[in-house]
Amino acid sequence: MTFTLQQALIPVDQGYATVDVQVVGDTIAAISPNLEVVGTVVNCENKLLLPGFFNAHTHSSEMWQRGVIPPLPLELWLAELYDFAPLELSKVYLSALGTAVETLLSGGTSVVDHLVLIPGQEFETIATAVRAYQEVGIRAFVAPLIWDQPLISGIPTGGNQPEDTTQGRSATEILQMLQEAINKFHQPEAGVYILTAPTGMQLCSDQLFAGCVELSDRYNLCRHSHLLETKAQQLLAQEKYGCSAVEYLNRIGYLSSRTSLAHCVHLTDDDIKILAQTQSTVVHNPLSNLRLGSGIAPILKYRQAGVNVTFGCDGSSSNDSQDLLEAIKIGSILHNVTDLDYQHWITPRQSVEMAALGGAKGFNLGDKLGSLTVGKKADLVLYDLANLSLLPRTDPIGLLILGRPTQVVDSVWVDGKRIVENGAVTTINVEDLKQELFAKSEWATNRKSKTVTQFEAHYRSVMGLPEAEIKGYS
Template structure:
């Protein structure tokens, strides 16, 4: 785990410099020109070194439905997803591996997996994901997706009185399940952390949120959730609480500097002030927000209010990709259309800092990862600046963020262990993974969701369509 990268390009406050980076016992030990070689020598010539990015929100097991769910808003899209969702634990394992590979080869060294659990096999589901992430070596933050209300409860009632089927697992049983997952799998020093992760206000009771707060405080866990992804959720919050979802979560005590919140599309000015005050993190998922028609999150307003913002790919059937560089690019330039004053637009350098240090802050890891800083753990990505997609030579970070880099990642280290070399993942056999994903799936273009047919009329009525 000791190595020295020689003559590598790193960014500085006012440009770039060529230097050496020394890693000892998995941590950055020195950054300076002409360092003695400690351990293995790595040739950094014509390469750019950046801290690893965080894929701060995804759902790995959705990989099995990528590319097939039709254009639908989230509430109907979810119904379609769950009608065809039956998985086995081997598929969970393979999709976690695939998510990790795509994340690593697009600059990510950490992944937050809001993991969908197989009913009746919840701990087995988590076991499968943990197995995959440990094998490949990516830093994994597993956030078992939990709820205690049924799917139809996530749609506003409007003027109709509606009864919902009770959820199959009680709140107490769900909280006990998460506590057992913490006992079995929460090993931050070994690269696997468990988060408390109620899916969101739309499908979770206050009792579930407060139970998660208690677990989070007792075990020092980070918190994760979806928040106000759609207009329907904004309406639902008013029905349930008579105030915004953000105000309600603040009253419950769920927000804080260990809390990351995916999407955050439909927030008002007071909501933004609350996020800034509580030091909560927003995870921007621009591609799924566009794919599902959810809206454009007011990211520039968050940044102006000093809210920490980072990026996520979201699940592989609401984005249909786990290309983190693509999410960073779209998540940056999309907002040039929402703000006339270009001085607020996100620069490529700001985008990479959001993706690395911003992601680390949301996971309470800013003192350990997220920047090229002596003493931090060596979660590093080396980019090949001779890659055709990064030529001709101009601004390396500009090319990386604003271009469409392909095959640009040369090497990746997590906690000082190399897991990508010469553009190839070294810890697993990716060809075998490709064959498994191919053999366990089939071409499929036509599917009719019975649940969408059942709830669509009400959804359209309550949304004024």
């Protein structure tokens, strides 16, 4: 694993430079024009080299339902999602592979999988996802998605809560399982990180949060949760705690420089100050926020307040893809309509920094990842600038971020290991993966979610929507 990238285009302060990059082991050893060759030579002529990006929030098994859930807001969408969530480890494995492949081929070298656990097979679900990510070779942040309150409690009651028959495990049982998963799978040196990841205040008890804080402190783990994704959650926090969800999380000591929070759509200016003070990271999931009608997260305000922001695809039932470049593009230009002053708009180079270094910082690796810096780990992506979607030659980063790059990733290295070459993943057989995904699925659109039917009238009432005929969505 010693090699020299020759003649790569990289961004520098004033435009671009053509350089050679020496990688020794898992580390960037030198960056300079005309270096002596060490190890294998990789010809990078007409190719752009960037640090790998973070797909900083996703739920891999949602791949099985991508494209099929009708236009619904989060609370009803979740009801449908869970009615049809996969209950087989073999599917968890395949969707983790698929998520890794799509992330790699759109510029990501790290994936944060807020992993939905199969009830009764929680530990095995984690084991399965870890195995898939290790086979692919992507840097994997596995965040077992835990919650201990019934699904309906994620919707404000409005003083009138319908019955819910969903049954979860207790906080104690969950934390015990998590402890075992940490013992077994948390191996930073092997590129696998376990996170404590209570889904969010909407479905988690104080006890569960406290247990996660304790575990994350004991093992120096990152913390990862959803935060104020919807207006309903904003209402719920007031109903549940009499304060904003951010104030609550701050009070219980959950916010820190190791804490990353997905969505953050409905925060007040005071909430934003707390995120900045605690050095928490916002994971921006623009496509999911649009698809579910959650809103536009105030990303320009976060940046002005000094809050670290990075990007996620979110699960592919709410996006419905794992194309990180698409999430970065939309997550950058979306905010131009929220502030008339274009001098505040995100530039393509800032987007790259958010996606790479922003992710590294958010997951406690700012000193090891996220930039083309001698001494950092070699998590690198090489883009083919002769691809039609990156032509004609203009500003390579401008076009990568603002265009619609299609199959532009030539090569990917994680920890110095090349896992994509000539646009193809080398560690697993993607043709086999496609065939298995095909074989284990069917074109079916006439399904009907029982739980949506059960929740819908209550949701509409609480959210102030007119009573409406329950439609057969198609």
